[in-house]
Amino acid sequence: MDIAKKLATIGITGSLYKLYTAAIELGEAPIADVAARAGLVRTTAYDALSRLEQEGLVVLHHRHGKRYVEAQDPTVLLERLEGRRQMLDQLMPQLRSMYNRAKGKPQIRFYEGIEGIRTALRDTLTTTGEPKVMHGILSMEELMQTPGKEEMDLYIEDRIKHGIWLNVIRSEQKDVEPIWPSSPDLMRSLRYCPPHMVLSMTTFIYDQRVCLISSKKENYGLIIDSVEFATMQRTLFNAIWELSRPAG
Template sequence: MNIKQVLAQLDLEPREVDVYCALLTLGTASIRDIAEKSGVNRGTTHEILKHLLKRGLVSFYPKGKRRHFCAEPPDKLLELATEKQERLQSATRHLTTDIIPDLNRLRSETGSPQVKYYEGDEGIEKVLKDILNTAENSESKTYDVYSSKAIRKYLYRPFPNYTLQRVKRNIRVRAIAIGKGGEEAPLSERKWIDDGNNGGQASYVAIYPPKCAMISLQEGNYPTAVVIESAAISQALQLSFSTLWQLL
């Protein structure tokens, strides 16, 4: 990442970075000199300097009837990063303990399953991330899957480090593989069932209460997925999975 990409994380726009860097080079300068050095027009430079003053990245002193500006040391940027990190940590704590529980109480509790549809690699990536996030926050930190041989090489195409992320989060998985194959992985148990004459059918079913996800391939190996959020449905699927697991 270059300097502008990094400082964008501190909510500094590219022209603000140009003005700040110009001031570092000039030492102390008038608005006209700063505008000339930075390549930003004078009016915009004036507005940028006002913003940088508020951020504590620039200071000034009067010289006659005009102001001359100077840049604060670059270490100030690290202070801004630390302050933002602390604000985000505080916001995360409040979201976890107060805001999200309050918002969840506003959700309609009709008892009807919520069904969402996803397609394409981008959609499958969202589903895979949802599996990890939901399983990580569950009491057991586990989930179960049925996985056919035909879908394996396409499933993690949009999320190649999925297994690494799962292991890093200490999430366990039980997999019933339909058809031989599949790689062994940490925190994973695998059993197999014969696919008979249906080896070409691509399907993946993940059971991660209170949700279950069903992923399949359409024509041209185009992935689609349906996610059902229902404690009753996911628990019924989990019970049937566990029963079959014990029989294999």
């Protein structure tokens, strides 16, 4: 895929692409020169350059009675994408809620493989509850294999950044390292379920969604978006929570 096709995937296409690359090549030049380099007439170029300026990709200014174009550092593209990603992260819970209300039925999303598990896991960070409290049943043994400790450490760090408290139940038999304890700093409250209960699949309950993470053997993530299902799972979690002993 060449540069034109790659930039087209993020909306820099047609006259926008021609003018932006011309501005990069010329550095700083009058609008007429940039338009000529791009093979466009000035009247067409003005509107497109205004859009590029709104995106922060070029700066337009006057000098000696002429309007000049100055291309900005291409790293602006990364900042632009990151800003949009953060905005979508904030909007996604509300948009999803509107979508589900309109559909009037549960939504089930299946994600296969390690990337799918990462996607399902990251969805749990979109909770919008007040306060942000998530319930989890975790199997450390399985999580250490898939998605792995490094990915889980990043996930925990991001959970804390998002201000999400986790009430978590684990089976002591499934713990493989002395980590992930109860901790106010780590926004986690841990309890161990009774010894006769072996919880070997990871489940997160947040808002009206339930996220299931399989073992490495089955290798999938599953998100069920359903008020009734989430309510039932939360009730079951609370019942096990009352039977479980606080860690530490």
